[in-house]
Amino acid sequence: MSVRTNREGVDESVDLAGIRLRNPVLTASGTFGYGTEFAPFLDLEKIGGFVAKSLTLEPRFGNPPPRIAETPSGMLNAISIENVGVRAFLEEKLPALPEGVVVIASAFGTEPSAYAELAARVTEHPRVAGIEINASCPHVKSGGIEFGQDPNLLAELVRTVRSATQAPLLVKLSPNVTCIADMAKVCEAEGADGVSLINAVQAMEVDVETRRPVLSNVLGGLSGPAIRPIALRMVWQVAQAVRIPICGVGGISSAEDAIKFLLCGATAIQVGTANYLDPTAAGRIARGIAEYADRHGFERVADLTGALENAQGETMAKSGE
Amino acid sequence: MVAFQTQPETQTPIRGLARVISNQPDGNGFKLRLEVDDWPGSSPGQFLMLGAGAVTGAQRQDPLLPRPMAVYRDASIAASAAATSPSKSSIEVLYRVVGRGTTLISEIQPEQEISLVGPLGQGFAVEPGGAQALLVGGGTGIASLFELANALAASGRAVTVMLGARSEPDLIGLKDFETLNAEIVCMTEDGSRGAKGLVTVPLVERLADAAADTIVYACGPTPMMRAAAELAEAENIRCYVSLENPMACGFGVCLGCAAPRREGGFSLVCRQGPVFESSEIDWEGLP
Numbered sequence: 053m054s055v056r057t058n059r060e061g062v063d064e065s066v067d068l069a070g071i072r073l074r075n076p077v078l079t080a081s082g083t084f085g086y087g088t089e090f091a092p093f094l095d096l097e098k099i100g101g102f103v104a105k106s107l108t109l110e111p112r113f114g115n116p117p118p119r120i121a122e123t124p125s126g127m128l129n130a131i132s133i134e135n136v137g138v139r140a141f142l143e144e145k146l147p148a149l150p151e152g153v154v155v156i157a158s159a160f161g162t163e164p165s166a167y168a169e170l171a172a173r174v175t176e177h178p179r180v181a182g183i184e185i186n187a188s189c190p191h192v193k194s195g196g197i198e199f200g201q202d203p204n205l206l207a208e209l210v211r212t213v214r215s216a217t218q219a220p221l222l223v224k225l226s227p228n229v230t231c232i233a234d235m236a237k238v239c240e241a242e243g244a245d246g247v248s249l250i251n252a253v254q255a256m257e258v259d260v261e262t263r264r265p266v267l268s269n270v271l272g273g274l275s276g277p278a279i280r281p282i283a284l285r286m287v288w289q290v291a292q293a294v295r296i297p298i299c300g301v302g303g304i305s306s307a308e309d310a311i312k313f314l315l316c317g318a319t320a321i322q323v324g325t326a327n328y329l330d331p332t333a334a335g336r337i338a339r340g341i342a343e344y345a346d347r348h349g350f351e352r353v354a355d356l357t358g359a360l361e362n363a364q365g366e367t368m369a370k371s372g373e
Numbered sequence: 374m375v376a377f378q379t380q381p382e383t384q385t386p387i388r389g390l391a392r393v394i395s396n397q398p399d400g401n402g403f404k405l406r407l408e409v410d411d412w413p414g415s416s417p418g419q420f421l422m423l424g425a426g427a428v429t430g431a432q433r434q435d436p437l438l439p440r441p442m443a444v445y446r447d448a449s450i451a452a453s454a455a456a457t458s459p460s461k462s463s464i465e466v467l468y469r470v471v472g473r474g475t476t477l478i479s480e481i482q483p484e485q486e487i488s489l490v491g492p493l494g495q496g497f498a499v500e501p502g503g504a505q506a507l508l509v510g511g512g513t514g515i516a517s518l519f520e521l522a523n524a525l526a527a528s529g530r531a532v533t534v535m536l537g538a539r540s541e542p543d544l545i546g547l548k549d550f551e552t553l554n555a556e557i558v559c560m561t562e563d564g565s566r567g568a569k570g571l572v573t574v575p576l577v578e579r580l581a582d583a584a585a586d587t588i589v590y591a592c593g594p595t596p597m598m599r600a601a602a603e604l605a606e607a608e609n610i611r612c613y614v615s616l617e618n619p620m621a622c623g624f625g626v627c628l629g630c631a632a633p634r635r636e637g638g639f640s641l642v643c644r645q646g647p648v649f650e651s652s653e654i655d656w657e658g659l660p
Contacts, residue, residue: 116658117618119628127621129629276434327622328627
């Protein structure tokens with residue numbers, strides 16, 4: 053296989069919900085720590101940016117072990133938003149990052165006011181380019197997914213956070229709903245600048261020898277290549293339903309995977325579980341997207357968004373109708 | 374008592390492809406020898422994340438996750454002592470086939486490649502001075518102890534390595550340990566090698582007349598490490614354990630390998646460990 057280099061001329065940059073990214077590759081919250089963990093492996097300034105581990109107002113311990121389990125083409129996790137808290141994030145984690153790195157913070161809480169306070173505090177910091185609200189953590193007993201599964205609660209959450217910050221606001225959606233497009237419409241109506249989807253798929257695994265659930269939390273979130281076609285379908289459906297930009301997430305481990313999401317309507321993508329297996333994955337995917345754009349005659353990577361065609365060569369996207 | 378807490382130097386890890394030199398059965402286990410470009414060198418007790426099988430054209434998606442493996446022997450440790458820094462280095466991993474991932478690793482042929490991230494984690498602190506070191510290894514936990522035994526012997530300690538297994542062929546790596554400047558004591562559950570019984574039996578004997586500055590180092594199944602730790606703590610002897618929790622990344626981001634601490638909260642086995650002073654660990658909370 054020949055190695056192609058990105059010729060000058062392909063514009064890799066994209067605008068995601070008002071955040072200028074040098075390329076459309078972000079990394080997903082909860083799979084990239086606070087960024088510095090990847091410094092030995094990856095030039096953080098060569099990827100679009102990263103979404104930091106979800107924060108709560110106070111530091112938080114996670115679930116007891118076992119917290120993870122391997123499943124076919126994927127893994128389950130039930131970590132439960134273990135994080136350093138907003139103060140340590142602002143005072144210790146952010147200053148440790150190189151200047152040019154685009155950082156999107158992720159907010160978690162058990163009530164809308166907590167999300168809003170957190171969003172206001174982190175987006176005041178000049179190094180924070182935007183905020184993603186985690187309305188979809190599948191394994192926390194209260195908060196998170198409760199908001200992501202009830203359109204009224206989701207509307208209240210987005211409205212409350214929106215009133216607290218002018219910064220670019222993304223909402224990370226849960227796949228554990230009947231109609232994810234309806235949830236995206238709620239976010240759009242309440243002033244979100246974009247949606248990220250999908251979070252992990254609620255799942256379970258059992259050890260038959262011990263006759264016990266594998267995870268201490270019983271339920272966990274499935275991630276990895278196993279969920280990629282589900283995520284792709286949902287991105288496609290949401291792209292047909294809203295005009296705000298979409299950040300595609302779910303099982304992306306190659307440039308080819310990422311391009312599928314762009315073609316289905318995503319403006320940017322997030323690499324998640326693949327970071328664990330290959331901490332250089334995000335850089336490799338960013339290069340591969342640029343090579344693809346060049347090879348297919350796209351001058352701008354942004355033009356890949358929604359470029360899916362039917363058998364007659366007609367564009368299939370009907371964004372926001 | 375003044376505790377010399379000499380934290381081992383940790384090198385910046387690399388992510389790369391290693392070339393397989395050999396992958397030979399060793400008793401009921403396997404010894405995988407790798408050649409790694411730009412290997413920064415490891416310290417005793419550090420580990421690697423190894424891909425679950427050879428690198429082929431397509432990215433492996435099932436099984437998905439890499440496998441944490443102790444660095445068994447690292448030629449660069451001896452090389453750096455001789456003040457050379459080779460760009461290619463040879464390292465070894467000792468493992469047993471326990472599931473699909475290790476089955477795939479056991480099928481790798483020489484000249485094939487395997488993905489690797491490492492060296493990772495905080496290894497054993499090799500403390501200067503002191504009379505005696507008691508090393509307790511069980512199962513594949515034996516693999517974490519070879520470079521440690523070597524380094525302790527070189528530092529002038531009297532080293533006793535107690536190895537326990539079900540049966541003689543499970544004492545993987547034994548021939549290598551026998552080349553060390555250390556006393557080797559084998560215990561098997563069926564009596565096929567050494568005395569019949571658990572590896573904690575000779576530990577009890579050695580602890581009974583141990584000097585105060587003796588240190589116990591243990592790696593193996595959790596019940597074995599817990600027993601070793603409790604025996605040592607009862608005699609006021611310091612004990613280090615190397616934990617083997619499941620993990621997805623190995624470098625502190627998946628948070629899957631959390632081990633509960635006696636004082637509350639968790640430590641990450643991959644980053645704060647895998648080696649801990651045994652008094653830090655809440656054994657009841659460890660699955």
